[in-house]
Amino acid sequence: MEWLKEPSYFFRLSDYQDRLLELYDRHPEFLGPHGARNEIISFVKQGLRNLSISRTSFKWGIPVPGDEQHVMYVWFDALANYLSALGYPDTNAQRMAFWPASLHLVGKDIARFHAIYWPAFLMAAGIELPEKIFANGWWTIEGQKMSKSLGNVVDPRELVAEFGLDAVRFFVLREVPFGGDSDLSRKALITRNNVELANDLGNLAQRTLSLVARNCGGILPERGTLTEEDQKLLAQVSVLPQLLGAQFERCALTDALEDVWKVIRACNAYIDHQAPWALRKTDVERMADVLRVLLDALRGIATMLQPFMPDSMARMLDQLGVAQDERIFAALEVPLPGGRQLPAPQGIFPRYVEPEPS
Numbered sequence: 001m002e003w004l005k006e007p008s009y010f011f012r013l014s015d016y017q018d019r020l021l022e023l024y025d026r027h028p029e030f031l032g033p034h035g036a037r038n039e040i041i042s043f044v045k046q047g048l049r050n051l052s053i054s055r056t057s058f059k060w061g062i063p064v065p066g067d068e069q070h071v072m073y074v075w076f077d078a079l080a081n082y083l084s085a086l087g088y089p090d091t092n093a094q095r096m097a098f099w100p101a102s103l104h105l106v107g108k109d110i111a112r113f114h115a116i117y118w119p120a121f122l123m124a125a126g127i128e129l130p131e132k133i134f135a136n137g138w139w140t141i142e143g144q145k146m147s148k149s150l151g152n153v154v155d156p157r158e159l160v161a162e163f164g165l166d167a168v169r170f171f172v173l174r175e176v177p178f179g180g181d182s183d184l185s186r187k188a189l190i191t192r193n194n195v196e197l198a199n200d201l202g203n204l205a206q207r208t209l210s211l212v213a214r215n216c217g218g219i220l221p222e223r224g225t226l227t228e229e230d231q232k233l234l235a236q237v238s239v240l241p242q243l244l245g246a247q248f249e250r251c252a253l254t255d256a257l258e259d260v261w262k263v264i265r266a267c268n269a270y271i272d273h274q275a276p277w278a279l280r281k282t283d284v285e286r287m288a289d290v291l292r293v294l295l296d297a298l299r300g301i302a303t304m305l306q307p308f309m310p311d312s313m314a315r316m317l318d319q320l321g322v323a324q325d326e327r328i329f330a331a332l333e334v335p336l337p338g339g340r341q342l343p344a345p346q347g348i349f350p351r352y353v354e355p356e357p358s
Contacts, residue, residue, distance in 0.1 A: 009054040009070060016120035017048045023119060029132060031115050032251060033179035036108055036135035040115045051117065079118045083127070101130040103251070111135035134251045137181040139172075154184055163352060166309035167193050170257075173308060178253040194351050200264050201301070202349035207271065208294045209319055209345035215280050216288060220321050222338030223296075224289035233270050233293060236263045237300035241329040244304055253308075260304050267297050292338070295320060300332050312348050319343055 023030060024041050031037045054070035055061065061071030082101065087093025106114050114133050122129050138145075141152045159168045171189045174196070176182035212218060226234070240263060247256035271294060279287035302316040306327065317327055321340040325331070 004057060006056045007070070008052040008056070009064065009067075010050045011053045011076070011121070011124070013048045013051040013117070013120055016123055017044055019123060020044050020048075020116060020119060023129070029249075030129075031111075032132070032134045033177075036111050036115075036179075040111060043112065044116060048116070075113050075117060076121070079113065079121060082118075082130075100128045102132065104130050104133045105251075106133065106135055108135040108137055132251075134179065136179055137176075140181065140183045142185055143183055159189075163189065163193060166312040167197060167349070170197060170309055173253045174257050176254065178251060190352050190354070193349070196261065197349040198351040200261065200268065202347060204264065204268055204271065204294075205298055205316055205319070206345060206347055208291060208298060209342065211276055211287075212291050212295070212342060213345055215276075215284075216291065218342050218344070220295065220336060220338050220340040220342055221288040221292040223292055223335055224285065226289070226293070229270065229274075230289070230293045233263075233266055233297060236266055237297045238332070240300055240304045241332065257308065260301060263297065264301060267294060267301075270294070270297075296335065299336065303327055303329060303332055315346075315348055319345055319348075 021041070021044055024037070024044075028037070031040060051073075053073040053076040054064050054067075055073060056070050059071065061074065062077045064070040064072060082104075083099065086095040086099055088096065088099075090096070104114055104118075111133070115135075119129050139154075140146065141154055144150065144152060146153045156168065163171075168189070171192050172182070172184075174192060175188055212221070240260065243259045244256045247253070247259065271290075274290045276287045276290045276294075279290065298316070299320050299322055302313045302320065302322075306313045319342065321336065321342045326334075326336070
Protein backbone atom coordinates (compact mmCIF):
# COMPACT_ATOMS: atom_id res chain seq x y z
CA MET A 1 0.00 0.00 0.00
CA GLU A 2 1.24 3.45 -0.87
CA TRP A 3 -0.13 6.43 1.05
CA LEU A 4 -0.96 9.44 -1.12
CA LYS A 5 -1.83 12.99 -0.18
CA GLU A 6 -3.61 15.42 -2.48
CA PRO A 7 -5.85 18.51 -2.27
CA SER A 8 -9.56 17.71 -2.39
CA TYR A 9 -12.93 19.36 -2.05
CA PHE A 10 -15.19 17.79 0.57
CA PHE A 11 -18.93 17.44 0.92
CA ARG A 12 -20.11 17.92 4.52
CA LEU A 13 -21.85 14.55 4.70
CA SER A 14 -21.69 14.64 8.50
CA ASP A 15 -24.19 17.51 8.51
CA TYR A 16 -26.85 15.20 7.06
CA GLN A 17 -26.65 12.26 9.45
CA ASP A 18 -29.68 13.27 11.53
CA ARG A 19 -31.70 14.28 8.47
CA LEU A 20 -31.03 10.93 6.83
CA LEU A 21 -32.04 8.99 9.93
CA GLU A 22 -35.22 11.07 10.13
CA LEU A 23 -35.91 10.27 6.46
CA TYR A 24 -35.56 6.51 7.05
CA ASP A 25 -37.76 6.72 10.14
CA ARG A 26 -40.57 8.85 8.67
CA HIS A 27 -40.59 7.07 5.31
CA PRO A 28 -39.93 3.36 5.90
CA GLU A 29 -40.91 2.69 2.28
CA PHE A 30 -37.99 4.84 1.05
CA LEU A 31 -35.48 1.98 1.18
CA GLY A 32 -35.96 -1.74 0.61
CA PRO A 33 -35.76 -4.61 1.00
CA HIS A 34 -35.73 -5.00 4.78
CA GLY A 35 -32.17 -6.31 5.01
CA ALA A 36 -30.67 -3.48 2.97
CA ARG A 37 -32.65 -0.93 4.98
CA ASN A 38 -31.32 -2.23 8.30
CA GLU A 39 -27.75 -2.29 6.99
CA ILE A 40 -27.92 1.32 5.77
CA ILE A 41 -29.48 2.62 8.99
CA SER A 42 -26.83 0.83 11.07
CA PHE A 43 -24.06 2.35 8.95
CA VAL A 44 -25.42 5.90 9.29
CA LYS A 45 -25.88 5.53 13.06
CA GLN A 46 -22.17 4.74 13.41
CA GLY A 47 -21.45 8.29 12.27
CA LEU A 48 -20.85 9.87 8.88
CA ARG A 49 -17.54 11.47 7.89
CA ASN A 50 -17.20 14.22 5.33
CA LEU A 51 -16.82 12.87 1.80
CA SER A 52 -14.00 13.73 -0.60
CA ILE A 53 -15.65 14.68 -3.90
CA SER A 54 -12.69 15.70 -6.08
CA ARG A 55 -9.29 14.33 -7.16
CA THR A 56 -6.09 16.03 -8.39
CA SER A 57 -3.77 13.03 -8.86
CA PHE A 58 -5.23 12.23 -12.31
CA LYS A 59 -6.93 14.15 -15.09
CA TRP A 60 -9.62 11.83 -16.48
CA GLY A 61 -13.07 12.82 -15.28
CA ILE A 62 -15.34 15.86 -15.21
CA PRO A 63 -13.44 19.07 -14.33
CA VAL A 64 -14.67 20.88 -11.21
CA PRO A 65 -16.32 24.14 -12.34
CA GLY A 66 -14.05 27.05 -11.49
CA ASP A 67 -11.10 24.87 -10.50
CA GLU A 68 -10.07 22.60 -13.34
CA GLN A 69 -7.06 21.29 -11.42
CA HIS A 70 -9.64 19.03 -9.78
CA VAL A 71 -11.88 16.41 -11.35
CA MET A 72 -15.13 15.18 -9.83
CA TYR A 73 -15.20 12.05 -7.68
CA VAL A 74 -16.91 9.50 -9.89
CA TRP A 75 -19.99 8.91 -7.70
CA PHE A 76 -20.62 12.61 -7.22
CA ASP A 77 -20.70 12.92 -11.00
CA ALA A 78 -22.50 9.63 -11.75
CA LEU A 79 -25.42 10.16 -9.40
CA ALA A 80 -26.05 13.61 -10.86
CA ASN A 81 -26.73 11.95 -14.23
CA TYR A 82 -30.16 10.96 -12.96
CA LEU A 83 -30.99 14.67 -13.07
CA SER A 84 -28.85 15.91 -15.97
CA ALA A 85 -30.40 13.25 -18.22
CA LEU A 86 -33.75 14.95 -17.58
CA GLY A 87 -32.48 18.41 -18.48
CA TYR A 88 -31.40 19.75 -15.07
CA PRO A 89 -30.50 22.49 -14.21
CA ASP A 90 -33.22 23.66 -16.59
CA THR A 91 -36.12 22.91 -14.25
CA ASN A 92 -38.56 23.77 -17.04
CA ALA A 93 -37.17 21.04 -19.33
CA GLN A 94 -39.92 18.73 -20.56
CA ARG A 95 -38.29 15.60 -19.14
CA MET A 96 -38.04 17.13 -15.65
CA ALA A 97 -41.66 16.02 -15.31
CA PHE A 98 -40.23 12.56 -14.60
CA TRP A 99 -38.55 13.80 -11.41
CA PRO A 100 -38.75 12.80 -8.63
CA ALA A 101 -38.09 9.23 -9.73
CA SER A 102 -40.69 6.80 -8.40
CA LEU A 103 -38.03 4.09 -8.04
CA HIS A 104 -34.27 3.67 -8.18
CA LEU A 105 -33.61 -0.04 -8.72
CA VAL A 106 -29.96 -0.72 -7.90
CA GLY A 107 -27.63 -3.59 -7.07
CA LYS A 108 -27.11 -4.14 -3.36
CA ASP A 109 -23.37 -3.39 -3.67
CA ILE A 110 -24.15 0.23 -4.57
CA ALA A 111 -27.05 0.74 -2.15
CA ARG A 112 -24.92 2.90 0.15
CA PHE A 113 -24.19 5.42 -2.60
CA HIS A 114 -27.86 5.67 -3.50
CA ALA A 115 -29.39 5.60 -0.02
CA ILE A 116 -26.86 7.81 1.82
CA TYR A 117 -24.78 9.98 -0.52
CA TRP A 118 -27.47 10.66 -3.12
CA PRO A 119 -30.22 11.83 -0.72
CA ALA A 120 -27.68 14.01 1.10
CA PHE A 121 -26.53 15.61 -2.18
CA LEU A 122 -30.15 16.32 -3.12
CA MET A 123 -30.97 17.74 0.31
CA ALA A 124 -27.98 20.08 0.02
CA ALA A 125 -29.17 21.26 -3.41
CA GLY A 126 -32.77 21.67 -2.26
CA ILE A 127 -33.99 19.10 -4.80
CA GLU A 128 -36.83 16.67 -4.13
CA LEU A 129 -35.75 13.14 -3.24
CA PRO A 130 -36.66 10.00 -5.19
CA GLU A 131 -39.65 8.19 -3.76
CA LYS A 132 -38.05 4.79 -3.32
CA ILE A 133 -34.72 2.98 -3.57
CA PHE A 134 -34.70 -0.79 -3.89
CA ALA A 135 -31.47 -2.79 -3.63
CA ASN A 136 -31.60 -6.04 -5.59
CA GLY A 137 -29.44 -9.06 -4.78
CA TRP A 138 -26.87 -11.06 -6.71
CA TRP A 139 -27.11 -14.16 -8.83
CA THR A 140 -24.98 -17.20 -8.11
CA ILE A 141 -24.63 -20.22 -10.37
CA GLU A 142 -25.24 -23.67 -8.89
CA GLY A 143 -24.42 -22.24 -5.44
CA GLN A 144 -21.19 -20.49 -6.49
CA LYS A 145 -20.50 -16.83 -7.12
CA MET A 146 -20.15 -16.09 -10.81
CA SER A 147 -16.56 -15.19 -11.69
CA LYS A 148 -14.37 -15.10 -14.77
CA SER A 149 -11.67 -17.09 -12.97
CA LEU A 150 -14.07 -19.96 -12.30
CA GLY A 151 -15.39 -19.75 -15.83
CA ASN A 152 -19.01 -20.09 -14.66
CA VAL A 153 -20.41 -16.75 -15.88
CA VAL A 154 -23.77 -17.26 -17.58
CA ASP A 155 -24.57 -15.33 -20.75
CA PRO A 156 -28.29 -14.47 -20.52
CA ARG A 157 -28.47 -14.32 -24.32
CA GLU A 158 -27.61 -18.01 -24.48
CA LEU A 159 -30.36 -18.83 -21.97
CA VAL A 160 -32.85 -16.78 -23.99
CA ALA A 161 -31.82 -18.55 -27.20
CA GLU A 162 -32.41 -21.93 -25.54
CA PHE A 163 -35.50 -21.34 -23.38
CA GLY A 164 -37.09 -18.17 -24.77
CA LEU A 165 -37.08 -14.63 -23.42
CA ASP A 166 -40.32 -14.82 -21.45
CA ALA A 167 -39.42 -18.13 -19.81
CA VAL A 168 -36.11 -16.71 -18.59
CA ARG A 169 -37.72 -13.46 -17.47
CA PHE A 170 -40.36 -15.45 -15.58
CA PHE A 171 -37.75 -17.63 -13.88
CA VAL A 172 -35.56 -14.81 -12.59
CA LEU A 173 -38.59 -13.09 -11.04
CA ARG A 174 -40.30 -16.25 -9.78
CA GLU A 175 -37.56 -18.42 -8.33
CA VAL A 176 -36.32 -16.34 -5.37
CA PRO A 177 -37.93 -13.42 -3.49
CA PHE A 178 -37.07 -10.30 -5.47
CA GLY A 179 -34.31 -8.40 -3.69
CA GLY A 180 -32.57 -11.44 -2.24
CA ASP A 181 -29.60 -13.35 -3.57
CA SER A 182 -30.66 -15.92 -6.14
CA ASP A 183 -29.14 -19.12 -7.46
CA LEU A 184 -29.33 -19.79 -11.17
CA SER A 185 -29.88 -23.52 -11.41
CA ARG A 186 -30.49 -25.04 -14.83
CA LYS A 187 -32.58 -27.77 -13.21
CA ALA A 188 -34.76 -25.18 -11.43
CA LEU A 189 -35.22 -23.21 -14.66
CA ILE A 190 -36.40 -26.32 -16.51
CA THR A 191 -38.73 -27.26 -13.62
CA ARG A 192 -40.35 -23.82 -13.53
CA ASN A 193 -40.76 -23.87 -17.30
CA ASN A 194 -42.29 -27.35 -17.49
CA VAL A 195 -44.39 -27.34 -14.31
CA GLU A 196 -45.69 -23.80 -14.02
CA LEU A 197 -45.57 -22.45 -17.57
CA ALA A 198 -46.13 -25.49 -19.78
CA ASN A 199 -48.37 -27.45 -17.42
CA ASP A 200 -50.15 -25.12 -14.98
CA LEU A 201 -50.81 -22.20 -17.35
CA GLY A 202 -50.12 -23.47 -20.86
CA ASN A 203 -52.09 -26.68 -20.51
CA LEU A 204 -54.98 -24.85 -18.83
CA ALA A 205 -55.25 -22.43 -21.75
CA GLN A 206 -54.82 -25.18 -24.37
CA ARG A 207 -57.49 -27.42 -22.82
CA THR A 208 -59.98 -24.59 -22.48
CA LEU A 209 -59.48 -23.12 -25.95
CA SER A 210 -59.49 -26.56 -27.60
CA LEU A 211 -62.84 -27.37 -25.96
CA VAL A 212 -64.25 -24.07 -27.21
CA ALA A 213 -62.95 -24.78 -30.71
CA ARG A 214 -64.42 -28.29 -30.81
CA ASN A 215 -67.71 -27.78 -28.99
CA CYS A 216 -68.61 -24.11 -29.49
CA GLY A 217 -67.47 -23.63 -33.07
CA GLY A 218 -64.60 -21.46 -31.81
CA ILE A 219 -67.13 -18.82 -30.71
CA LEU A 220 -66.74 -17.01 -27.37
CA PRO A 221 -69.82 -18.15 -25.37
CA GLU A 222 -72.19 -15.61 -23.85
CA ARG A 223 -72.04 -15.22 -20.09
CA GLY A 224 -74.61 -17.51 -18.51
CA THR A 225 -76.03 -18.03 -15.05
CA LEU A 226 -73.18 -18.27 -12.56
CA THR A 227 -73.13 -20.88 -9.84
CA GLU A 228 -71.56 -20.29 -6.43
CA GLU A 229 -68.39 -22.07 -7.61
CA ASP A 230 -68.26 -19.90 -10.75
CA GLN A 231 -68.60 -16.74 -8.70
CA LYS A 232 -65.90 -17.85 -6.26
CA LEU A 233 -63.37 -18.38 -9.04
CA LEU A 234 -64.18 -15.11 -10.81
CA ALA A 235 -63.95 -13.27 -7.49
CA GLN A 236 -60.38 -14.53 -7.10
CA VAL A 237 -59.59 -13.14 -10.54
CA SER A 238 -61.28 -9.80 -9.88
CA VAL A 239 -59.07 -8.96 -6.88
CA LEU A 240 -55.83 -9.60 -8.77
CA PRO A 241 -55.37 -5.97 -9.95
CA GLN A 242 -55.62 -4.74 -6.37
CA LEU A 243 -53.32 -7.48 -5.04
CA LEU A 244 -50.70 -6.96 -7.73
CA GLY A 245 -50.83 -3.19 -7.38
CA ALA A 246 -49.91 -3.52 -3.71
CA GLN A 247 -47.14 -6.01 -4.49
CA PHE A 248 -45.70 -3.78 -7.22
CA GLU A 249 -45.57 -0.88 -4.75
CA ARG A 250 -43.42 -3.05 -2.46
CA CYS A 251 -41.29 -4.36 -5.37
CA ALA A 252 -42.52 -7.80 -4.26
CA LEU A 253 -42.57 -9.20 -7.78
CA THR A 254 -42.14 -12.80 -6.65
CA ASP A 255 -45.15 -12.45 -4.34
CA ALA A 256 -47.14 -10.91 -7.19
CA LEU A 257 -46.47 -13.97 -9.35
CA GLU A 258 -47.51 -16.26 -6.49
CA ASP A 259 -50.82 -14.37 -6.21
CA VAL A 260 -51.44 -15.06 -9.91
CA TRP A 261 -50.42 -18.68 -9.60
CA LYS A 262 -52.88 -19.25 -6.76
CA VAL A 263 -55.62 -18.31 -9.22
CA ILE A 264 -54.11 -20.52 -11.95
CA ARG A 265 -54.12 -23.47 -9.56
CA ALA A 266 -57.72 -22.68 -8.63
CA CYS A 267 -58.64 -22.67 -12.36
CA ASN A 268 -57.07 -26.08 -12.84
CA ALA A 269 -59.01 -27.44 -9.88
CA TYR A 270 -62.19 -25.87 -11.29
CA ILE A 271 -61.86 -27.37 -14.77
CA ASP A 272 -61.09 -30.82 -13.33
CA HIS A 273 -64.13 -30.64 -11.02
CA GLN A 274 -66.53 -29.19 -13.60
CA ALA A 275 -65.31 -31.54 -16.36
CA PRO A 276 -66.75 -29.62 -19.36
CA TRP A 277 -65.75 -32.52 -21.66
CA ALA A 278 -68.27 -34.67 -19.79
CA LEU A 279 -70.90 -31.92 -19.65
CA ARG A 280 -70.88 -31.90 -23.45
CA LYS A 281 -72.81 -35.18 -23.32
CA THR A 282 -75.23 -34.24 -20.53
CA ASP A 283 -75.67 -30.44 -20.33
CA VAL A 284 -74.37 -28.41 -23.28
CA GLU A 285 -75.59 -25.12 -21.83
CA ARG A 286 -73.70 -25.69 -18.58
CA MET A 287 -70.62 -26.72 -20.56
CA ALA A 288 -70.70 -23.36 -22.35
CA ASP A 289 -71.10 -21.52 -19.02
CA VAL A 290 -68.07 -23.33 -17.55
CA LEU A 291 -65.93 -22.58 -20.59
CA ARG A 292 -66.94 -18.93 -20.50
CA VAL A 293 -65.91 -18.71 -16.82
CA LEU A 294 -62.54 -20.24 -17.69
CA LEU A 295 -62.05 -17.87 -20.63
CA ASP A 296 -62.83 -14.87 -18.42
CA ALA A 297 -60.40 -16.15 -15.79
CA LEU A 298 -57.67 -16.69 -18.39
CA ARG A 299 -58.23 -13.19 -19.73
CA GLY A 300 -57.64 -11.77 -16.25
CA ILE A 301 -54.57 -13.96 -15.69
CA ALA A 302 -53.02 -13.08 -19.05
CA THR A 303 -53.68 -9.38 -18.51
CA MET A 304 -52.02 -9.49 -15.09
CA LEU A 305 -48.99 -11.37 -16.42
CA GLN A 306 -48.24 -8.94 -19.25
CA PRO A 307 -45.55 -7.06 -17.26
CA PHE A 308 -43.74 -10.34 -16.66
CA MET A 309 -44.17 -12.12 -20.01
CA PRO A 310 -45.34 -9.54 -22.56
CA ASP A 311 -44.78 -11.58 -25.74
CA SER A 312 -46.36 -14.81 -24.48
CA MET A 313 -49.31 -13.04 -22.92
CA ALA A 314 -49.92 -11.04 -26.09
CA ARG A 315 -50.27 -14.34 -27.96
CA MET A 316 -52.59 -15.72 -25.29
CA LEU A 317 -54.78 -12.61 -25.36
CA ASP A 318 -54.92 -12.89 -29.15
CA GLN A 319 -56.27 -16.44 -28.81
CA LEU A 320 -58.78 -15.26 -26.19
CA GLY A 321 -60.17 -12.69 -28.63
CA VAL A 322 -59.11 -9.70 -26.51
CA ALA A 323 -58.61 -6.51 -28.53
CA GLN A 324 -55.59 -4.27 -27.95
CA ASP A 325 -57.61 -1.62 -26.11
CA GLU A 326 -59.06 -4.28 -23.79
CA ARG A 327 -55.70 -5.39 -22.37
CA ILE A 328 -55.31 -2.89 -19.54
CA PHE A 329 -56.14 -3.72 -15.93
CA ALA A 330 -59.12 -1.35 -15.83
CA ALA A 331 -60.72 -3.05 -18.85
CA LEU A 332 -61.19 -6.24 -16.83
CA GLU A 333 -64.18 -4.62 -15.15
CA VAL A 334 -66.12 -4.98 -18.42
CA PRO A 335 -66.84 -8.55 -19.60
CA LEU A 336 -66.11 -9.32 -23.23
CA PRO A 337 -69.26 -9.58 -25.38
CA GLY A 338 -70.06 -13.12 -26.45
CA GLY A 339 -70.12 -14.20 -30.05
CA ARG A 340 -66.55 -13.33 -30.99
CA GLN A 341 -64.81 -15.76 -33.29
CA LEU A 342 -61.66 -17.03 -31.62
CA PRO A 343 -58.59 -18.08 -33.62
CA ALA A 344 -57.47 -21.69 -33.66
CA PRO A 345 -55.68 -22.49 -30.39
CA GLN A 346 -51.92 -22.90 -30.45
CA GLY A 347 -49.58 -23.93 -27.64
CA ILE A 348 -47.70 -21.06 -26.04
CA PHE A 349 -45.34 -22.74 -23.57
CA PRO A 350 -43.75 -25.91 -24.96
CA ARG A 351 -42.22 -28.37 -22.50
CA TYR A 352 -38.45 -28.27 -22.46
CA VAL A 353 -36.71 -31.56 -23.19
CA GLU A 354 -32.98 -31.82 -22.61
CA PRO A 355 -31.20 -32.62 -25.88
CA GLU A 356 -29.55 -36.01 -26.12
CA PRO A 357 -25.78 -35.84 -25.53
CA SER A 358 -23.93 -36.03 -28.84
